[in-house]
Amino acid sequence: MKICAITMVYRDYWALAQWYRHYGGHIGHKNLYVISHGYDPEIAKICPEASIINIPRDELRHFDRVRLRLINGFQSGLGNIYDWVIQTDADELVCFNPATYGSFEELFESTKAPALFALGLNLAEVEGDVPLGPEDSALAHRNIACITGNYSKAWAVRKALPLRWHGVFCGYRKTEDFPFEMPNDVYFVHLKHANSDALKETNAVRQSVANTVGEDWNVNGWANPDFHAKRFFRKLAAAKDLSWAEAVALGYSEIRDNPVRDPKRGIVKPPFINYVCRTILPEWFRDI
Numbered sequence: 001m002k003i004c005a006i007t008m009v010y011r012d013y014w015a016l017a018q019w020y021r022h023y024g025g026h027i028g029h030k031n032l033y034v035i036s037h038g039y040d041p042e043i044a045k046i047c048p049e050a051s052i053i054n055i056p057r058d059e060l061r062h063f064d065r066v067r068l069r070l071i072n073g074f075q076s077g078l079g080n081i082y083d084w085v086i087q088t089d090a091d092e093l094v095c096f097n098p099a100t101y102g103s104f105e106e107l108f109e110s111t112k113a114p115a116l117f118a119l120g121l122n123l124a125e126v127e128g129d130v131p132l133g134p135e136d137s138a139l140a141h142r143n144i145a146c147i148t149g150n151y152s153k154a155w156a157v158r159k160a161l162p163l164r165w166h167g168v169f170c171g172y173r174k175t176e177d178f179p180f181e182m183p184n185d186v187y188f189v190h191l192k193h194a195n196s197d198a199l200k201e202t203n204a205v206r207q208s209v210a211n212t213v214g215e216d217w218n219v220n221g222w223a224n225p226d227f228h229a230k231r232f233f234r235k236l237a238a239a240k241d242l243s244w245a246e247a248v249a250l251g252y253s254e255i256r257d258n259p260v261r262d263p264k265r266g267i268v269k270p271p272f273i274n275y276v277c278r279t280i281l282p283e284w285f286r287d288i
Contacts, residue, residue, distance in 0.1 A: 001105045003027045004078055005086035008035040008071050013046060014198035015091035015191055018138055020047045022093045023086065026104050033078065035071060072162040079160050084108050086156045087163055091192050094118055094155050095139070095288055097185035113181035114159045115168045117270060118188035119251050120151030124236055125196050138194040139288060143281040146236050147251040149273035151190045152182065167260070167269020178268045180259035182252070193232055203229060239278040247279035
């Protein structure tokens, strides 16, 4: 089975290094594809064996829509070569329990669905956590996370299915029957809040982009990113604290059992439910 992973990035160096090590370790670094939004020689230093595609950075208005079409176009093309294409942002790692699946190949062989979703975990740096160095794995040093529907995203396809609004565009007449496949013991880990130093740098870049584009920029979380970060940590602290088993069971009950099927948009996606609960990750996350 041939598997690849693709992402698109602009200067999010710490997260990109996490992405490169994680997916490269599972499926081989030469099966990784990075779309660099603007030429940036640092990307090649971080991802020396990946295929890097440079695109111009001369127009940002409405770029989120352009980005969506662009990365889905690359994903569709790769689907002619690979059996499965993994598509995530640079700060998103799909993790599976090694006691359940020995590899991504074994995971993909266990399903007949055309696309896969995973239960979302918003990983966080909390008081007492040591700062992360450039080579430190976030999963090895962070274990507090919030179960989230917003990040229970579609992340892999084996057909030319566009990913859109955290879900899959399957066609306007197929939303009722399209499988919302979210396997047990597979998790979609969002790293944005796991490294406070990297978060400050990322927020500064996002605020600069939003300021440059002005009122035409409508990407959620980019305008006033510090506010969004503070709100996340406030909501995390207020979320109910459950054991891992309880948290996962609640997450599947509220998220997997309640997919959003939108025939007007032709989309099947997870429900927008954030801060379902707070939990501590099991030890096996540290070693993957």
